[in-house]
Amino acid sequence: MDIRFSERADGLKASEIRELLKLTEMPEIISFAGGLPAPELFPVKEMEGIMQKVLERDGKVALQYSSTEGFKPLREVIAKQRMTPAKVSVTADDIAMTTGSQQGIEFSAKVFVNEGDVIICESPSYLGAINAFKAYMPKFVEVPMDEHGMIMEDLEKALKANPNAKMIYTIPDFQNPTGITMSDDRRKKVAELAAEYKIPVIEDNPYGDLIFEGTRHPSIKSFDKEGWVIYLGTFSKNFCPGLRLGWICAAPEILEKYIVVKQGADLQCSTLDQRATALFMETYNLDEHIESIKKVYGKRRTLMLECLDKYFPKEVTHTNPYGGLFTWVKLKEGLDAAEILKEALKENVAYVPGGSFFPNGGHPNYFRLNYSCMPEDKIVEGVKRLGTVLAKYY
Template sequence: MVYQFSDRMATLQPSLIREILKSTSDPSVISFAAGNPAPDAFPVADVQRIAAEILAEQPIMALQYSVTEGYMPLRDACKKLLETHYGIPMRDNELIIISGAQQGADLTAKALVNEGDTVLCEDPSFIGCLNCFRSYNCNLVGVEMEPDGVNLEKFEQAMREQPNVKLFYMIPNFQNPSGITTSLEKRKAVLRLAEKYNVLILEDNPYGDLRCSGEPVPSIKSFDESGAVIYVGSFSKLLAPGIRVGFVAAPKPLIAKMTVGKQCSDVHTNMLAQMICERWLTTCDVEAHIHKIQEIYKRKCSLMLDCIKKEFSPAVSYTVPEGGLFVWCTLPEGADMMAFCNRAVEKKVAIVPGSAFLADQTAPCRAFRLNFSTPTDQAIVKGIEILGQLTREWYPA
């Protein structure tokens, strides 16, 4: 049998991160390649109790089909969370529950992007959503990042020169993979430019509550008065990624079209998981939990940064994130990043090549991503020591 794949799927390749993670099944490998929450960040006891209560009190509701828009009590709780915790007014917006934040990108592309249309993204950016956009045969164009967010001059140039620009995808808080937080000034400028060129912004905020230092910055959606921003939130880093629950807040016409798209995809998000999220939001001390996980990530981030400062060659630069899960390291001019990453794996340390996060994965890249949330403290110390020795051998100052 000869299989003729669709044009949409024929050129897509497996996620490089997922392929790297296969190698980490070897227990001797220290993995800085994942993006998982820290094991001690999960409110396991709360979830166990809530799940048992739901299955005892409302088993049929938890096990039955439901509406595509989502479990109404959870939708109401998420709207309240957006207004009170994130400062996002819901009066001109609607909300749909989705199966993880990445489905928000998929439904947005499904609703708005035709084959050949342009989707802009930060460069580098999250590989999962990049592959999602690629699956729609769009013209995916990356816009260079600066320490405080996207390069505004190149952002406007791309909107002005690229054909049929429909969407700009961005992660303004502790960006994956760079760890960069977009400044308030740039957030406002991005919105002004998007409105000027009639381009929608897809604001993805999976890491916003994982702040370790600095002051919170308002979301772009919080000052969006024109309906230009589609906001995606998730319970993956706040509660647990395995439940696959997120939400999209956007103007009502967009949510209506996404709802139709979701009906063609998975009908509705897992009902038991939705009910767990709702009861967790409404009966548990969410603020105390956020404070707990912030302290966990603050400690682990500080440990990795201290180790990098001590062990890495001064020829290697790196970001100092204010939160999130990642540190972005850049090798010096002329370095062979892929050779470095391969050598690291040979030394039993898994890292992710930066090229995996580029809109054009063939473009030159000297960076790699490190994750500090998943490995143990002992693994962070040992793994950075191994990488540091490699940097000093290959790139002495």
């Protein structure tokens, strides 16, 4: 067919992760590919009762259209229960609901980025954000990371070299794909640089609650004195991803733009799901639920890292996350994780090749592993199979 797509649509490709997730439907595959929460931890029974109660009590309202910014009681409980742990003091008026934090990511490009504009991001960065941003045809400037997150000297160099850059995108807590966490002093520095260079920072924080050791880090937003930091939160990793509920916390003049953009995109988030989530948080203690998630994920993380050290060739290195869902594996130079994946799939084990996490390409010798979704026995067996495959290349 001779279809005249827009330049924007012509440049879009399917997410490598989404394509790999199709493999999870094959029961014989041990998949470390998706960033999926463990479904056995979803509060199914509790949500059955919550949904029934919402429909019995407020059914006609819950099934009707509602405001674009979102159900106010839910925004109020987010301000109290979810922003307070991030060390941010706000009210419901500082928050707008989104269809998952992915929508907040996409809206950020729509609000700030024109074709050819510069987006500054970590290297590597979240593939879903890269793909969302690419639709707006920007230029990417990648800032390298070390074990403490984005390197501030390199960030400042990028800002000086690109004075008209439109935004900085960062995942400071247990970053996707690396699992690396930004140090507190660097968080403060990011907020200071944002104010100095008058550039918005998109702080994407889906994993902050999932810390296995120590106490939660203050958000970059907590150091924001002038309103340049836009915080994206979500219920996908700490509650139920299928509800597709996230939120934006931002300065009023910025938040208003996001709300207008959402009006044109999908009008609102699900009224029923918002009311159900608010009632769940009123009825149950979400932090207790998060603690139960952390215990399971922490155990699986420890097991996976032990297995990597035991079964992978000694020359293969990996990050050591203390929270989140991922570890990041580095192979020796010259190897291509995408090619090796073909061999891994023959052994019925899958991962995500790392090249797609670098917006400007390169770095084929990395791959991402997820430890949250597989039970312990499959983690051991899957890593053992991968180790056997990798041994052929060393």
